[in-house]
Amino acid sequence: MIDLKKAQQLILDATPVLGRESVPILDALNRVLVEDITAVQDLPAADISAVDGYAVCHGSLTGASPSHPASLRIIGEAPAGKPCRSTVGTGEAVRIMTGGLLPKGADTIVKIEHTTESGNTVTCNTDPGTGAGIRFKGDSLKKGDVVLHAGDTVHSLEIGSLACLRRAYVTVHRKPLVAIVSTGDEISDFHEPPALDKAMCSNLYALAAQVLETHATPLCLGTVPDDLEAQKNVLSEAMRADVIITSGGTSRGKYDLIHKAFASLGLETRFSSIFVKPGKPTIFGTIGKTLVFGLPGNPSATMLSFEQFIRPALLRMMGHLNGSDASPAKSNGNSRNDPFAQIDSFNRALGGNKAHLRPSQVPLGNIRTGNGRPLGRQTPCHDIQTDQLKVAAH
Ligand SMILES: Nc1nc2c(c(=O)[nH]1)N[C@H]1C(S)=C(S)[C@@H](COP(=O)(O)OP(=O)(O)OC[C@H]3O[C@@H](n4cnc5c(N)ncnc54)[C@H](O)[C@@H]3O)O[C@H]1N2
Numbered sequence: 415m416i417d418l419k420k421a422q423q424l425i426l427d428a429t430p431v432l433g434r435e436s437v438p439i440l441d442a443l444n445r446v447l448v449e450d451i452t453a454v455q456d457l458p459a460a461d462i463s464a465v466d467g468y469a470v471c472h473g474s475l476t477g478a479s480p481s482h483p484a485s486l487r488i489i490g491e492a493p494a495g496k497p498c499r500s501t502v503g504t505g506e507a508v509r510i511m512t513g514g515l516l517p518k519g520a521d522t523i524v525k526i527e528h529t530t531e532s533g534n535t536v537t538c539n540t541d542p543g544t545g546a547g548i549r550f551k552g553d554s555l556k557k558g559d560v561v562l563h564a565g566d567t568v569h570s571l572e573i574g575s576l577a578c579l580r581r582a583y584v585t586v587h588r589k590p591l592v593a594i595v596s597t598g599d600e601i602s603d604f605h606e607p608p609a610l611d612k613a614m615c616s617n618l619y620a621l622a623a624q625v626l627e628t629h630a631t632p633l634c635l636g637t638v639p640d641d642l643e644a645q646k647n648v649l650s651e652a653m654r655a656d657v658i659i660t661s662g663g664t665s666r667g668k669y670d671l672i673h674k675a676f677a678s679l680g681l682e683t684r685f686s687s688i689f690v691k692p693g694k695p696t697i698f699g700t701i702g703k704t705l706v707f708g709l710p711g712n713p714s715a716t717m718l719s720f721e722q723f724i725r726p727a728l729l730r731m732m733g734h735l736n737g738s739d740a741s742p743a744k745s746n747g748n749s750r751n752d753p754f755a756q757i758d759s760f761n762r763a764l765g766g767n768k769a770h771l772r773p774s775q776v777p778l779g780n781i782r783t784g785n786g787r788p789l790g791r792q793t794p795c796h797d798i799q800t801d802q803l804k805v806a807a808h
């Protein structure tokens with residue numbers, strides 16, 4: 415039997431960072447860049463107006479004030495997206511809109527609020543100073559600037575930046591495909607009628623949701639009975655995935671067959687028992703490049719084991735953690751990608767230190783009834799060793 419920290423380290427040591435793929439930028443949301451993103455041109459690409467107003471040569475209104483306004487002749491218009499072809503000379507102005515291209519000859523823009531227009535003339539009652547109201551070429555970015563770095567996670571802000579740079583596609587780490595199988599003769603799904611000797615395969619759905627929360631791709635392969643051939647068949651199918659998760663059958667009962675099914679497919683077992691509860695009979699190993707997790711069937715144990723063992727591995731695969739950053743000992747709990755930071759709160763949601771009173775069979779955590787009593791039948795179970803979880807969170 416090994417301890418929690420050792421188990422987490424063995425998993426991360428066996429977990430590869432997945433390769434790259436080019437995807438449309440919206441598909442890159444929550445994924446990690448494998449390339450630096452560089453500006454291929456200045457932004458803005460030319461001098462443009464930051465305000466609605468009048469483009470002028472500064473010399474035409476130097477020292478203008480309400481008592482000494484400057485009157486200028488309007489010679490054209492520069493709406494956004496439609497450049498004005500005229501050149502602005504002394505004593506002249508071009509009506510310009512926010513985003514409009516600065517016309518030749520102009521070096522200053524007077525805001526519309528500081529002017530009055532009458533006929534073909536605009537009167538300016540202020541001198542805003544040379545260069546006022548202009549967003550100059552390259553103000554935001556210079557050609558060659560590195561805007562995003564390999565290793566950055568793509569959120570909405572980064573998607574906006576990519577679009578600004580006219581990047582329709584971007585290269586990110588591949589998402590792992592995670593095959594999920596539930597085992598047990600007593601496990602049924604929505605299509606089957608309820609029966610006294612049946613339990614819903616809630617683990618299948620809960621695990622799929624946890625995979626989705628991690629931004630990986632779940633592949634639900636359903637429920638297989640306690641039958642070695644059936645389990646081998648579904649696992650052979652599952653081996654096309656990057657990760658296999660099974661729930662149930664990890665214990666030592668007569669019909670707990672998952673060890674045998676894994677062995678017959680050549681599982682290289684890294685561990686099969688951990689000094690932590692719930693989750694003690696968790697199995698981890700590899701078959702070729704596929705990571706294989708055999709989780710205990712108890713719903714709370716299944717979900718907590720996912721957080722402790724699988725979520726960090728999926729994050730590593732997607733490039734969120736690299737090298738030593740991922741070690742439980744070095745994790746500081748502050749990063750939004752920190753695989754260990756969430757375990758304590760997740761543990762609390764499932765019943766926390768009072769987990770020995772956790773509801774049997776139902777992953778309801780600390781949900782309570784209207785009269786304040788915990789929901790679900792209270793059955794004794796093992797203490798979660800929270801001091802170990804805390805170690806993992808630092
Ligand atoms: N003699 C011993 N018995 C047990 C030990 C032990 O050390 N010695 N350990 C106990 C612990 S701890 C756990 S955890 C369980 C592990 O059992 P299995 O992984 O073999 O799980 P099952 O027996 O198949 O199921 C346990 C429980 O969970 C329900 N279950 C299973 N799959 C699902 C699912 N997909 N959705 C919802 N619920 C599921 C199942 O009906 C059982 O009630 O072993 C103890 N026994």
Ligand code: MOO
Nearest residue numbers: 692693694710715
């Ligand atoms: O290990 Mo069992 O997972 O519930 O305590």
